Amino acid sequence: MDLATPSFSASEGLILTATLVVFDLDGTMIDTAPDLIESLNHTIAARDLEPVSFDDLTHLVGQGARVMIRRAFDLRGYPLSDQEVDPLFDRFIDHYKAHMPGQSRPFAGLEASLDRLERDGCRVAVCTNKAEQLAVPLLRKLGLADRMAVITGGDTFAFRKPDGRHLLETIRLAGGDPAKSILVGDSVNDIQAAHNASVASLGVTFGYSDVPIADLNPTRIISHFDELTVELVQETLAAGNRAKFPVTA
Numbered sequence: 320m321d322l323a324t325p326s327f328s329a330s331e332g333l334i335l336t337a338t339l340v341v342f343d344l345d346g347t348m349i350d351t352a353p354d355l356i357e358s359l360n361h362t363i364a365a366r367d368l369e370p371v372s373f374d375d376l377t378h379l380v381g382q383g384a385r386v387m388i389r390r391a392f393d394l395r396g397y398p399l400s401d402q403e404v405d406p407l408f409d410r411f412i413d414h415y416k417a418h419m420p421g422q423s424r425p426f427a428g429l430e431a432s433l434d435r436l437e438r439d440g441c442r443v444a445v446c447t448n449k450a451e452q453l454a455v456p457l458l459r460k461l462g463l464a465d466r467m468a469v470i471t472g473g474d475t476f477a478f479r480k481p482d483g484r485h486l487l488e489t490i491r492l493a494g495g496d497p498a499k500s501i502l503v504g505d506s507v508n509d510i511q512a513a514h515n516a517s518v519a520s521l522g523v524t525f526g527y528s529d530v531p532i533a534d535l536n537p538t539r540i541i542s543h544f545d546e547l548t549v550e551l552v553q554e555t556l557a558a559g560n561r562a563k564f565p566v567t568a
């Protein structure tokens with residue numbers, strides 16, 4: 320053996336960076352809709368607004384609770400001023416925290432898919448627009464927090480999805496490499512964040528998008544977590560980012 324030749328080079332060192340699968344939370348990993356609707360309806364009832372439905376939620380969710388509350392008031396024809404949002408946001412947070420995990424459960428097959436990915440050498444992380452103070456305890460209560468390399472929320476940074484930096488910072492904190500990472504998500508915020516970060520994406524059909532996920536051109540689509548294997552992750556990485564924005568569906 321030639322001792323002058325290093326046994327591995329810097330570029331080979333990069334190859335050792337584990338493949339990273341970054342998950343969105345609401346509508347992707349966890350079916351949180353019943354609890355989001357309950358806490359939102361509790362919040363807007365303070366101003367005597369009519370309750371919202373699941374169909375409404377698909378238009379309201381995605382940018383965190385503050386925006387969700389604003390959109391619910393817009394929907395009912397009562398736009399909120401900035402100072403009106405704060406107490407309503409606190410009311411939402413208090414109610415949601417007090418009931419967590421409520422009826423929220425991982426979507427079918429999620430935990431088995433995490434087991435498979437980890438067994439096959441992938442690491443997993445969460446990039447959600449949900450507030451960190453809700454996302455972390457919810458995942459903890461569902462027994463999922465400890466297996467995540469990192470959990471970042473909509474208020475972790477000064478930017479959030481669809482800003483690509485939210486995803487890129489999540490990948491960096493997880494010790495990943497954008498070229499070896501994919502984002503699994505259910506909405507335009509996810510697919511557009513992946514596009515903005517030039518990261519490959521996997522869209523799920525069972526979440527809370529108000530447009531068909533296929534219209535957003537994620538790299539690949541799954542309709543059940545049984546389909547999420549290391550082979551599909553590698554195939555998604557090889558195909559790369561193919562989303563096209565703006566969406567003209």
Ligand SMILES: O=C(O)COP(=O)(O)O
Pocket residue numbers: 343344345346380381382383384387446447448449450506
């Ligand atoms: O809570 C929201 O509004 C969105 O959360 P998500 O990014 O996990 O879908």
Ligand SMILES: [Mg+2]
Pocket residue numbers: 343344345346347381504505506526
């Ligand atoms: Mg989502």
